[in-house]
Amino acid sequence: MELNKIIKTAICVSLLTVVGCTDNFDDINTNKNGITPVDFEQDFNHIKGGFSPMFNNIQILNPPDLYQLQQGLNSDVWSGYMASPTPFAGGINNTTYSLVDNWNGVSWETAYKTIMYNANDIANKSKGKYDQFYALSLILKVEGMHRLTDIFGPIIYSKFGTLDTTIAYDSQEEVYTQMFSELDIAVAELTKRVDAGDVSVFASTDESGYKGDYKAWVKFANTLRLRLAMRIVKIRPAIAKVQAEKAIAHKFGVFTTNADLFKVVSAVYTNPIATISGGWLDIRMSADMESILRGYDDPRLPVYFDSSVQFPGQYKGVRTGIAIAAKADHQDFSGVGSVIRSKEVVLMTTAEAYFLRAEGALRGWNMGGDAETLYKAGIQASFDQRGVSGASAYYGDNVKKPIDYVDPNFSENNSPAVNNVTIAWDAAATNEVKLQKIITQKWIAGFPEGQEAWSEYRRTGYPKLFPVIKNYSGGTISSTLGIRRINFVSAEKTGNKGGYETGLAKLGGPDNGGTRLWWDTAAGNF
Template sequence: MKLNTIKRTAICMSLFAAVGCTDNFEEINTNPQGFSQEQLEQDFNHIKAGFAPMFNNIQVIGSGLEDQYQLQQNLNSDIWSGYMATPTGFRGGSNNTTYDLIDGWNDAIWTNAYPNVMFNAYDIANKSKGKFDNFYALSLILKVEGMHRVTDIFGPIIYSQFGKNAPIGYDSQEEVYNQMFSELDFAVTELTKRVDAGEPTAFADADMSSYKGSYKAWVKFANTLRLRLAMRIVKVNPTLAKEQAEKAVAQKFGVMTANSDAFRIISPTFFNSIAKINDWLDIRMSADMESILKGYNDPRIAAYFETSAQFPGQYKGIRTGINIGGKGDHERFSGIGEVVQTNVIFLVTTAEAYFLRSEGALRGWNMGGDAKTFYEMGIQSSFDQRGAAGVSAYMADNVSLPIAYVDPSFPENNGGPVNNITIAWDEAVTNEVKLQRIITQKWIAGFPEGQEAWSDYRRTGYPKLLPVVVNNSGGKISTALGVRRINFVQSEISNNNAGVATGLAKLGGPDNGGTRLWWDVNTPNF
């Protein structure tokens, strides 16, 4: 980790940097090359300029900014999802990985999202809403993609009140989700209307995704995003979840069905930030990934991970939440593989869309097919995405199980297999077992996007993960359940304390990592 850049400053501290200190807005936004506002407005450049920061900060992308991604996601959800682990004993081993949540790290989640995603969505809305609604619609989809991740981390957040005078109040997570569904309604309706009219895109040159400005592709993405959010709330509001999920699938362009539909951000020059963190030897394969992928003889392992430098020809992971005596003890275990050695970053995949439909069908929703078919299409889509062979034999395997984890040097870190589920679909088992199978394969297919995997784990309890060996939370976070959320950030507490108080009132529990979010309901899956 490059600690010197953690202390970077903003125009103002906290959220007020985005909306509360803009008396000199025109001066700040004057183009240094001397272009006039009229020139900037040609070809809608005054609107389009706001999209790049949104694309680049859903996950932080950029040379020299990898430490911000490390704090934004890698040292929290990438690890808590069971995807990755660190050999580095940050802060004497008492850190996020051992459930001693570090506020100075976790601030980065908020301070990257609000000035870059939320502010630019707000700015684009002010310039385009009611006048150039194609751009407004596109900004709404990106805003929902960026900010649902933030509410799924903290719970109550600033959303509807963004841009108001201080103190800025927080919305409950339920209020945020309801607004997001409404925003997706507007975006889908607006862009579908333009596709039906045969209107050419005006967004191609500003689109950093693989869609190249295609309004139809963006509608499919919005529908799939709606399906994701619908499934998130299935235990807290099953009626709304079913309504929104069926709406997503029934819309005339539907959800993602081909791998070309996946939402991929394509950076012109920069690789996935995980590649650099991997080079720092700060992130490695997890014990859970080793247990499940090796147990299944899963051919995707070769794309996901490197073989170990310490144990040539073998894949070796690290258990999260262990005592780390020195970085050298585990740093030569398996690094992250070719999946991150690319400038293409997958945020929503077609495999995910199929697994979501599989779960929906399992719940009796109209998803356009049955759970088994969508389950197998999800696996097929993932194999195709990663260029893996042998999918038919893999899907037919009803014998292979995850294996025990063994730490070659520190037996106190060993653990028996916990996610004891086979691969092949079985109609005879309970819905609970079917769900475990769906989420396990969804988890494998989603790598390395740990934010979504962590949310699924909190919602369903699957896949079952090895518990931490060391829990430094002081009783705030359950070893069995893991981290459920992240504390409200210190920059907000310092600069918008009255606003944070409104969030705390809507949280439903103490401001710590053990409090469940609104959709994270302690009830059975069925």
């Protein structure tokens, strides 16, 4: 990636100007063929056009350089999944805890230009009239925007679309509360339509692989509710329990087979990580992945990563937060493997649903099974998803542990293993050890979706990851705890100053990468 070519002035980031300076919204909705508005509405085309931008930008599918800034050079790295061999900005960048505004503003800008704008537009055209579309847009909105609030904390949510000169931020608690309500609306509406035997009008618009199946969308919404419920377990445990049990108790339930998982299927674009890793050599296997997957002799390893060019037949990772003099020092370590060489991007797995339920059961919630059974089911679902065998032997292993990390080129990057936990369930272990096992396996199964992995790492502290060696945060970010959030974008500070100040007040700490989010408390997991 050539940064000079892709970093542009942060236009349209402020919500005061986002609609006016976006080029393609009129193109989406403008009649170009002499068709009357009445004709255009006959097949709901006036509504359907807004869905594709939402699907394609939860994670940016194209161009890859924008995905790299939206997620590739932040959460994919901070989650412990991947590392960059490239010394961007002289090695003083996100990977070494010097947050780059021109990089990190992309996630904010993309969410508002593509997710919130189109969700608002669909709501205006469908609410109270074509409520099936409204319901579907709410689910996509929650999926896209919970990621944003989990990056920044307070965000513009309930006030989006207003004409106020200052657009106020919602606290993260307010955002989550509204999201649970929006999922209530969506689930009730689509369940009603399934019960009535309605034929879906969403099949030709659905880019998820569900082919417009309303029941499948309800299961996704329920599983998304379960994810959000677990996220707030340390700060609002009673609400978390109610929301999680609501997801499980619904008659359609949550994901149970790999046919249920949520993905975006593109007719055109391959997962952008394929270009970033295989074409540009800008991302490699992380030292954490090497330590854990090699230590466990994990059968998913050759699916997740390619063997090293520099060390044929071996899988070698790069440690994040090290001094990098030249890209050539580590670019021939292991790249990302066949898991990303397709036109499908998986955003929520069935394995995740089982691991969420396992944690819920560990906490004494009614999850439709016990923690051990659900834990093993999560591993089995991940093995099945990746087409590998041997799950029962794997989850029965009580010997193998992550291995020490060795950088064959620079010994100063070496480290003893830090995530010292075996795989096999141990009924006699403490809840803390059981949780570490659950989250470690959940982390493995979720690859390569780094946003969720980073969020869960912040919430639980698992899996334990190697700390950075080089920390250029000026003391604002702990090398031990890692980056907790991204600071608010610069364009908001100038273009929506009053709104930014409301967000800062609701953040509860300084606007830097070391401030914890609302759900990211310093309290213990139990």
